[in-house]
Amino acid sequence: MKIKNIVIATLAILATLSSCSDFLDRDPDTILTDDQVFGDAVMIKSVLSNFYGRITWGQHIDDTYLYTILDEASKSDGGPDTRQDFENDRWRVYDYTLLRNLNQFLKGVRETNVLDADTQKEIEGEARFIRAWLYFNMCRGMGGMPIVGDEVFDYAPGMDITALQYARSTEAELYDYIISECEAIKNFLPTDPTINAARATKWAALMLKARAAVYAGSIANYNNKMPTPIRTAGGEVGIPANLANQYYETALSAAEEVINGGKYQLQLTKPDDRGRNFYEALSVKENNKEVIWARDYKYPGQTNGFTQSNIPASHAEDIDRCYAGPILNLVEDFEYINDRNGEIKTTDANGNYIFYDKPEDAFANKDPRLWGTVIYPGAVFKGTPVVLQAGQKYLDNGVWRVRTSEPGEKDGNGLLITSVNGPTTTNNQFVNKSGFFFRKFLDETPSASTRGRRSDMWFPRFRFAEAVMIAAEASFELGQAAKSLTYINQIRERAGIQNLTSVTFEDVVQEYRVEFAFEDHRYWDLKRWRLADKIWNGIQNDPNAQQFALFPYLVNMPGNANDGKWIFDKFPTHMSPYPRYFQMRNYYNFIDQGWINNNPKYVKNPYQ
Amino acid sequence: MKLYKYFLLISVAAFTISSCGLDNYDEPKSKIFGKITYNGEMLNLRGTGEAVQVQLYQDGYELRDNITAYVGQDGTFEALLFDGEYKVVTKDNNGPWVNSRDTVVVNLKGTTEVELKVTPYFTISNESFSLSGSNLNTAFSINQVVNTAQIDYVTLLVSRTSFVDDVNNIARKDFKDQKAGTVTLSMDMSDNKDFASAAALFARVGVRTVGADQAIYSKIVRIK
Numbered sequence: 001m002k003i004k005n006i007v008i009a010t011l012a013i014l015a016t017l018s019s020c021s022d023f024l025d026r027d028p029d030t031i032l033t034d035d036q037v038f039g040d041a042v043m044i045k046s047v048l049s050n051f052y053g054r055i056t057w058g059q060h061i062d063d064t065y066l067y068t069i070l071d072e073a074s075k076s077d078g079g080p081d082t083r084q085d086f087e088n089d090r091w092r093v094y095d096y097t098l099l100r101n102l103n104q105f106l107k108g109v110r111e112t113n114v115l116d117a118d119t120q121k122e123i124e125g126e127a128r129f130i131r132a133w134l135y136f137n138m139c140r141g142m143g144g145m146p147i148v149g150d151e152v153f154d155y156a157p158g159m160d161i162t163a164l165q166y167a168r169s170t171e172a173e174l175y176d177y178i179i180s181e182c183e184a185i186k187n188f189l190p191t192d193p194t195i196n197a198a199r200a201t202k203w204a205a206l207m208l209k210a211r212a213a214v215y216a217g218s219i220a221n222y223n224n225k226m227p228t229p230i231r232t233a234g235g236e237v238g239i240p241a242n243l244a245n246q247y248y249e250t251a252l253s254a255a256e257e258v259i260n261g262g263k264y265q266l267q268l269t270k271p272d273d274r275g276r277n278f279y280e281a282l283s284v285k286e287n288n289k290e291v292i293w294a295r296d297y298k299y300p301g302q303t304n305g306f307t308q309s310n311i312p313a314s315h316a317e318d319i320d321r322c323y324a325g326p327i328l329n330l331v332e333d334f335e336y337i338n339d340r341n342g343e344i345k346t347t348d349a350n351g352n353y354i355f356y357d358k359p360e361d362a363f364a365n366k367d368p369r370l371w372g373t374v375i376y377p378g379a380v381f382k383g384t385p386v387v388l389q390a391g392q393k394y395l396d397n398g399v400w401r402v403r404t405s406e407p408g409e410k411d412g413n414g415l416l417i418t419s420v421n422g423p424t425t426t427n428n429q430f431v432n433k434s435g436f437f438f439r440k441f442l443d444e445t446p447s448a449s450t451r452g453r454r455s456d457m458w459f460p461r462f463r464f465a466e467a468v469m470i471a472a473e474a475s476f477e478l479g480q481a482a483k484s485l486t487y488i489n490q491i492r493e494r495a496g497i498q499n500l501t502s503v504t505f506e507d508v509v510q511e512y513r514v515e516f517a518f519e520d521h522r523y524w525d526l527k528r529w530r531l532a533d534k535i536w537n538g539i540q541n542d543p544n545a546q547q548f549a550l551f552p553y554l555v556n557m558p559g560n561a562n563d564g565k566w567i568f569d570k571f572p573t574h575m576s577p578y579p580r581y582f583q584m585r586n587y588y589n590f591i592d593q594g595w596i597n598n599n600p601k602y603v604k605n606p607y608q
Numbered sequence: 609m610k611l612y613k614y615f616l617l618i619s620v621a622a623f624t625i626s627s628c629g630l631d632n633y634d635e636p637k638s639k640i641f642g643k644i645t646y647n648g649e650m651l652n653l654r655g656t657g658e659a660v661q662v663q664l665y666q667d668g669y670e671l672r673d674n675i676t677a678y679v680g681q682d683g684t685f686e687a688l689l690f691d692g693e694y695k696v697v698t699k700d701n702n703g704p705w706v707n708s709r710d711t712v713v714v715n716l717k718g719t720t721e722v723e724l725k726v727t728p729y730f731t732i733s734n735e736s737f738s739l740s741g742s743n744l745n746t747a748f749s750i751n752q753v754v755n756t757a758q759i760d761y762v763t764l765l766v767s768r769t770s771f772v773d774d775v776n777n778i779a780r781k782d783f784k785d786q787k788a789g790t791v792t793l794s795m796d797m798s799d800n801k802d803f804a805s806a807a808a809l810f811a812r813v814g815v816r817t818v819g820a821d822q823a824i825y826s827k828i829v830r831i832k
Contacts, residue, residue, distance in 0.1 A: 084775065085657065227758075227819030228701070540780055581775065584701065584821040593673040600672075607701045607821065 038108035041115055047105055048123060051130050052198070056295050057093045057137045059520040061306035061441050061459045064323045070522050071536070073326045074547045074576045076422070076433040084538065084578040085586075088608075091523065092589040093137040096148075102131045103152045125188030129200040129208070132181040135174060136212055140524055141589040143237035143605065144169040147177050167601040170235035172243060175216035179250060182209035193263060196285050196458060198296035203258050207292055207462035210254035210470045217247030218528040221477060226530055230587050230606050237588050237605055245478060252474035255467045258292070264464040265289050266494040274496035275371025281465075282372070283441055285458055290465065294458040303454035307443040312375065312386045313407070313420045313430060318450040322422070325434035326374040326517075328548040328570060331363075334370040334514050337497050342366065344550060346568040353400075355565040359388065359552045362568060368496040373517050375437035377552045377566075382444050388435055389419040390551035393567060395560070402553065407431045415556060423551050425574050433575045435550040440518050465491060465515055473508050491515060527587055538581025545579035546572045583607075636690045640664070640714060642722045644683040644698075646705075646753070651728060652812075652825040653703070654773035655681025660822055661699040662724060665711075666692055679703075681773065681825070691717050696724060704728050704817060704824035706754060728824050729757035729817040730788065735826040737811045742798040744779075748826055750815055752788040760816045762786040763823065764795050768802065772812040772828050778802035786815075808832055 037043045059066040067073040068081055069090075075081045106127050109120060138145045146166035153164050169177070182205040189202045197204075220239040223229050231238025239247075258264070267281035267290040281290045297304050309323040328344070335342045344362055345354055356362050360378030363370065375381055377388035391404035392415070403411070407428065408420035418424060422432035443455035472487035481503060488511060489499045495515070500507060512525050526532035535544045551569045555562045585607035596602045642662065644651050653660045655678075662685055663674040676699075677685040695711040705726035714722045735748035746764060765772050766779040774780070779802070781795040793813070797803040809832035814823035 227760075538775060539782070540777070578775075597671045597673070604700070607699070 034108055038112040039114055041119075044109060044112065044115065044123060048126060051098070051102065051105070051127065054095075054098055055130060055133060055137075056459070058091045059518070059523065060295065061457065061518075062304040064306060064309045067438075067518060068324050068576070071327065071329045071544060071547065071580060072517055072522060073324045073330070073438070074434050074549070074573050076322045076325050076431065076575065077429050079427065080574060081576045082578065083576070084581050086580075086582055088585065088590040089592075090586070090589070092141045093134070094142070094145075094592070094595070095134060095138075096146075098134060099131065099148065100152060102127050102134070103148070103150055106131075106150055107152055121188040122190060125185040125205070126200045128181055128185045129189065129205050132178045132185075132205075132208055132212075135181075136178050136208060139171065139174045139178065139212075140215060140527070142591065143171040143232075143588050144174045144235070147174060165599040165601050168234075168236045168603060170239075171219065171237055172216065172235065172239045175212050175239070175247070178212040179209050179216075182206065182212070182254075191261075191263065193292075196296040197288070197291045197294040197460070198458075200293060201263075203261060203263060204293035204462055206254045206258050206261075207467060210251045210258070210467065211462070213247045213251035213254060214470050214474055215524070215528045217244050217251055217474065217477065220244035220247060222528070222530040230584065232603060232606060234603060236603055248474040248477045251470050252478065255471040255474065258464070258467040259471060264292055264467075266464055266468065266490060268494055274368035274494075278369045278372030278495065279439060282460060282463070283439075283443075283457060290463045291458070291460040292462040292464060292467075294460040296458045297456040299453060299456040303456050304459075305454055306438075306441055306457060307448045307455040308451060310438045310442060311449040312381065312432070312437050313422075314386060315381055315384070316430075316449055317447060318452075319430075320449070320451065321430050322432045322437075324438075325423075325432045326436040326438060327434050327573065328436075328550045329544065330513075330517055331370065331374060331376065331436060331550065333510065334367040334373075335497055335510075337365045337367065339365075344568065344570070346550075346570055353567040355555065355562045355567060357565060359566045360385075362552075362566070367514065369514055371439070373440045373514070375439045375442075377435065377550075379439075381437075381439070381442070386421060386437060387416070387419045388421050388423060388432065388437075388552055389416055389554055390423050390435075390569075391418050391553055392556040393553040394555065394557045403556070411556075415554070423549060433549065434547075434573055435552065438518065460519065465494075469508075469512060469515065472503070472511070476503050476505070476508060526582075530587070532582040532586065533584060536580035536582035538579050538583075540579055541572055542579050545581070547576040547580075549573040549575075636688050638689050638691050638716050639719050640677075640687045640689060640694070640696075640716055640722055641719065642677065642685045642687075642696065642724060644679060644685075644703075644724045644726055646726060646728050646731065649731070650683035651704075651726070652732070652827055653679055653681055653683055654775070654822055654825070655679065656771055656773055656776050659773075659775075660703050663697050663699055664689070665695045665697070667695070681771065681828070689716055696722055698724065698726065702821060704730075704815075704820050704822045727753060729754045729820060730759070730815045730824055732813060732815060732824060732826040734790075735813060735829065737829045737831050739809070739831045742800075742803060743794055743796050744811060744831065745792070745794045746811065746813055747790065747792045748813055749790050750786070750788045758818045759786050759788070760784075760818045760820075762791060762793065763814045763816065764793050765812050765814065766795070766797065766803070766831070767810050767812075768806045768808060770810050770828055770830075772810050773825065774814060774816075774823060778806070806832065 068075045109123050145168055147169045186202045186205045191202050220241055221244040224241040270277040308320045311321050313321045332342045363376045375386050378385050391402050393400050393402055405417035407418055409417050411417055423435045424431050441457050443457040447453045448455040468487050468490050472484050476484035484503045488503055537545050553567050555565045557563045588605040590608045591602055591604050658678050660679040662677045665674050677687045679685045694714045696714055697709055697711045701707050705728040714720055731751045733749045737746045761782045761784050764781045765777040767777045779797050779800050810828050811831045812825050812828045814825040816823040
């Protein structure tokens with residue numbers, strides 16, 4: 001009986017295994033074949049849109065904390081930020097998976113017959129633009145990396161893999177490749193601006209070309225002016241000094257092609273309100289004349305949390321608010337309209353407080369771009385002022401005393417003590433700690449700060465002002481002083497501040513800093529100018545490396561002439577107790593040991 | 609049926625027993641004690657933040673990732689390893705010395721001492737510190753070792769713990785335009801809150817060479 005059972009069971013199993021149905025040979029229903037994708041114009045477009053979604057690297061608005069790493073903003077929520085050093089893989093991009101996907105796509109698009117010739121070229125141009133952008137992002141972090149052209153690599157077991165192992169290119173070769181790709185595709189791409197600047201145009205390709213060239217030029221120039229230039233024997237890192245001029249010339253001509261293209265401009269729709277004008281040039285998509293290429297977002301579906309995270313408490317529509325705030329370092333780098341020293345005046349020559357009638361008076365006559373970049377105490381957001389009040393101050397036998405409270409509390413006379421917005425030095429959540437809020441990229445759309453909706457604010461990657469700045473920088477480096485002056489003054493005139501009469505390197509650095517705050521420029525600019533180790537020098541309380549806060553106080557001394565006025569304190573923010581320390585090794589990301597194990601032809605970067 | 613039961617029992621036993629053995633190593637027990645020297649003197653360095661590193665390589669394996677050893681502020685390092693032959697090398701462009709990737713081969717058996725000889729740009733000697741009130745005075749000699757080297761700055765540092773370097777300090781003052789030879793410096797700390805409240809204080813000077821990623825330091829002296 002037992003044996004019989006076993007026999008039956010065995011037979012049953014054998015019968016199952018030997019089945020000749022093609023049950024296991026089905027085509028997978030979640031993987032599309034090349035024919036399915038490239039035989040359908042809509043499918044091709046959706047693959048392309050997938051690529052656009054995979055190329056946001058570096059500092060961007062979907063991650064507020066990325067702004068607190070440098071000298072632009074500091075954390076306001078949670079515990080203090082103990083950062084001091086920069087990671088060896090900070091903002092490192094290494095995505096040969098995407099590169100392979102792009103090359104597969106290029107192959108398919110070139111072979112397909114469902115697209116008309118123009119569209120086919122356009123899509124090829126976009127894919128190659130994205131590929132150049134990917135190489136650019138790898139190059140600015142690591143230097144030269146393997147250039148694989150259009151090749152799609154395949155692996156079969158037993159194959160000799162050394163043919164797949166490409167050595168790193170030199171840094172100059174990779175920048176040259178990016179520049180030549182941009183030049184090659186510029187006429188494939190449309191010349192008219194795309195909706196919300198979301199897709200690449202001829203002008204985006206030219207901007208990438210100009211930016212790559214000016215980066216390469218400044219590395220050739222400034223790296224070799226360092227006491228010990230950073231380079232590898234094979235040139236994977238470091239560009240020879242004699243190439244600087246040719247790169248600057250390429251940058252200048254590409255930037256001027258954009259400037260003379262006539263499709264974009266330094267947007268000036270509100271000449272009477274330059275601060276508002278600057279905000280709208282960057283942060284309002286409708287009828288925008290300035291932004292050339294952006295990471296666009298769209299509600300519903302594609303939204304970001306920047307507004308939700310950073311809206312002032314007084315204007316918040318949901319739980320989240322005040323994750324981070326810009327710092328005084330940035331605010332003071334904005335000049336006054338007629339004074340190049342942008343210091344906020346809090347005390348007079350004798351060290352006594354300066355009294356302001358209203359908190360916003362301390363920022364009177366500042367570069368209007370300040371209004372468009374940060375919300376300072378008393379500045380208006382969505383029609384109402386943002387009150388930033390750290391507490392009350394009063395004189396007690398000649399000594400200034402401070403009175404603070406829980407955010408939003410009033411004293412017996414109905415006067416506010418500490419604003420619901422802060423700033424405070426407590427460890428409370430959801431209250432500001434630096435004295436300023438973001439305005440650039442903060443969405444004014446109703447409900448944009450709610451968890452349910454979030455914001456569809458875009459993140460501009462290239463805009464017209466950068467073309468003008470690259471032209472100003474490149475012509476300055478080429479010794480064309482008059483041209484450089486014209487360009488930099490175009491930027492300053494649109495901003496609404498005094499013209500310069502001559503241009504220095506420091507002027508160029510300064511103008512980039514304030515014009516492009518929060519736009520993923522600062523880190524890369526200081527790197528290519530080889531200034532990062534000097535500015536972020538790791539010295540406690542250094543005016544650049546340390547993050548500073550500005551706290552406004554209401555003077556509460558009934559009967560005194562200064563009662564009801566405002567005074568300010570500057571001090572290093574407790575939320576970031578350590579100075580930023582950019583070391584020589586941070587100029588280039590490290591090459592991961594795992595990559596070297598897979599490809600022994602890779603060489604390490606210096607300091608590694 | 610009986611047979612089947614025994615079979616089950618035996619196979620379970622077999623699995624249990626056969627699982628240990630070959631794939632397990634004992635933990636490494638051998639130790640390299642290293643020091644970084646110039647003319648037999650150990651160098652004083654920054655010992656925090658993984659700032660100064662040496663790399664240990666072992667040939668004969670497929671993967672070539674190095675073992676990193678972190679150098680302490682007295683110029684020593686150590687690593688717990690398996691017996692074998694190792695190559696010890698300083699990290700590329702790291703440290704206040706002339707960059708040299710010369711390797712020292714170490715045959716590790718039990719405990720081995722290794723001396724990594726480097727050529728620092730400068731050395732510091734004869735350091736003395738004195739505290740008068742809130743004023744710190746120091747005198748020391750900067751000895752030029754590499755003729756072409758230039759001093760970027762000299763830094764005077766005070767810390768509340770015996771870890772003192774350009775990052776770990778409560779007071780720091782940098783002096784530009786310094787030259788090799790005898791140097792006297794002072795720093796006023798009357799405004800420094802940490803200074804006033806400190807129970808113990810340690811001081812150190814450092815010399816940063818133009819182009820080097822680290823400073824070379826003096827010995828650490830307790831001043832309070």
